[in-house]
Structure formats: C-alpha cells, structure tokens
Amino acid sequence: MRLFHNTLSSNGRRVLMVAEQLGLPLDIVQVDLMSESERARLHEINPNGKLPVLDDGGFLLWESCAIMQYLCDxxxxxxxxxxxxxxxxxxxxWLFWGSQHFAETVSILSFENLWKAMIGMGExxxxxxxxxEGQxxxxxxxxxxxxxxxxxxAGDALSLADIAVVAPLMYLDQARLPLRGFPHLMRWFDRLRQLDLWKNTEAG
Structure with missing residues (x-):
C-alpha cells in the first residue's frame, strides 16, 4: 500500500500512527505541496487536492479517518x-468531533501563527x-x-478516537495552542507521546 503524504500534515500523521500501531508497512510517497506540478498530480488521485491518499492496489481512498477505519478493517x-x-x-x-471541530479549529491557529508567515502572507x-483561541x-x-x-x-484502551484527536497537537507549541491549562488533557497527551506510534511518526 502506498500513502501519499506530507510530513507537515497532521491528518497524514493520523494514518501513519494507525499503520504503526497495526504493524502495517506503507510505502510513503512524499508530496511537495509547494510544487504546482505535484499539486496537479494530487488532484488526479483526490479531486479535493488534499492529503493523505491511500492507494491499495489501485483502490484510492482519501479522508484520513476513512483510511484509518479501512486499515483496521x-x-x-x-x-x-x-x-x-x-x-x-x-x-x-470522537473521530467526527476531532475532524469537524477540534482539528478544524487547530488549523486556524496553525495557519495564523505558523504557516501564514512562512508562505509570505503577513502577520x-x-x-x-x-x-x-476562544473556540x-x-x-x-x-x-x-x-x-x-x-x-x-473511548473505552478502556487506546483506540482510533485517541489517535484522531491527538494528531493536531503536534503543533501545540508552534501554533501557540491555548491548551496547557487543561491538566487532564495534557496528561493524556503526555501518555500518547510516550508511545512508539507517536515517536516513530515524528518528522525527521
């Protein structure tokens, strides 16, 4: 199976963490989102032009949570x-809450506090x-x-719920996410950061 991915993508990292936990080998295809030609090729496999995309023998699947579920199935x-x-x-x-609410709000702060300056869009x-921040x-x-x-x-053990929700926290400091005042959340995050699925999917 091939995964079209960019190391900056927390959605892609969700998938990598699931594959790591399941012991599934993935052939990672890095996509340079700053390249017009690579973005054009990305649209050929995902009409939304977004990452990640899984290619399992010609079966193309996009949307990170759908990929996570498929890998488990x-x-x-x-x-x-x-x-x-x-x-x-x-x-x-929690998969849907993580995608529709939590990650979506994190992405606003990531754009404003991190990516905006990097791509020359100002302060x-x-x-x-x-x-x-209020949201x-x-x-x-x-x-x-x-x-x-x-x-x-969810439940009494690690599940897709934890992996889906924790992934955007890879930008806790860089995006200046106002979450350190929540002790139970941070305890959970620290526990997940000790797992191989987190350590082995950090960008090199």
Missing part, C-alpha cells in the same frame, strides 16, 4: 476500532486568532472533562 485481530456497535459508535463520535489576524478553549474543556477520570477517550 483489513487487519484481523486489531483492537483500535471495536466491533461492538455501541463501542464503535463511541469511537466514531496573524488578531481577530481571527482571538476567535479561534479551542471550549473544545479543550470538553476533552479535559472527558479525560478527568479516564485514560482514553
């Missing part, structure tokens, strides 16, 4: 994505930063409450 005996309907629904809840917009603090409170008396987001 083709791996016998895996425990990241439970079979029980309610347990799976609980994991799905952060203070109004946009303030709005996103992220609300979301951080949701996570902190959830993790106050539990080690993992």
């Amino acid at each position: 083709i791996t016998p005996g895996q425990t990241l994505y439970p079979q029980d309907a309610r347990e799976r629904a609980d994991v799905n809840r 952060p917009d203070p109004d946009e930063v303030a709005r996103a 992220l603090k609300q979301l951080g409170a949701v996570l902190d409450t959830r993790l106050a008396e539990r080690d993992w987001l």
Whole structure:
C-alpha cells in the first residue's frame, strides 16, 4: 500500500500512527505541496487536492479517518476500532468531533501563527486568532472533562478516537495552542507521546 503524504500534515500523521500501531508497512510517497506540478498530480488521485491518499492496489481512498477505519478493517485481530456497535459508535463520535471541530479549529491557529508567515502572507489576524483561541478553549474543556477520570477517550484502551484527536497537537507549541491549562488533557497527551506510534511518526 502506498500513502501519499506530507510530513507537515497532521491528518497524514493520523494514518501513519494507525499503520504503526497495526504493524502495517506503507510505502510513503512524499508530496511537495509547494510544487504546482505535484499539486496537479494530487488532484488526479483526490479531486479535493488534499492529503493523505491511500492507494491499495489501485483502490484510492482519501479522508484520513476513512483510511484509518479501512486499515483496521483489513487487519484481523486489531483492537483500535471495536466491533461492538455501541463501542464503535463511541469511537466514531470522537473521530467526527476531532475532524469537524477540534482539528478544524487547530488549523486556524496553525495557519495564523505558523504557516501564514512562512508562505509570505503577513502577520496573524488578531481577530481571527482571538476567535479561534476562544473556540479551542471550549473544545479543550470538553476533552479535559472527558479525560478527568479516564485514560482514553473511548473505552478502556487506546483506540482510533485517541489517535484522531491527538494528531493536531503536534503543533501545540508552534501554533501557540491555548491548551496547557487543561491538566487532564495534557496528561493524556503526555501518555500518547510516550508511545512508539507517536515517536516513530515524528518528522525527521
């Protein structure tokens, strides 16, 4: 299987962490998003022009959470994505929340505080930063409450829920994410950072 990826992508890192935990080898194809020709080729395999994209023998799959689920579904005996309907629904809840709310808000601060200057688009917009910081603090409170008396987001062990939600925190410091004041969230993040799936997927 090939994964079209860019090391700056937290969505791609989600997939890498799942593959690492499952012991699935992936042939990584690095895509230079600053290259017009490579962006054009990316549109040929994903009409959205976004990463990551999985190529499994000609089966092209985009959307990171869909890829994560697929990797689990083709791996016998895996425990990241439970079979029980309610347990799976609980994991799905956090997959969707992580994509629609948490990662989306993190991406605003990543753009304003990190990428904007790197691509020559000027200084952060203070109004946009303030709005996103307020939203992220609300979301951080949701996570902190959830993790106050539990080690993992769903069930009693690591699952796709944890991997999906934690990935954007790779930019905790660079994007100046206002989350360090949430002790249960940070305890959970520190636990995940000690795992091989985090250490082995850090950009070299």
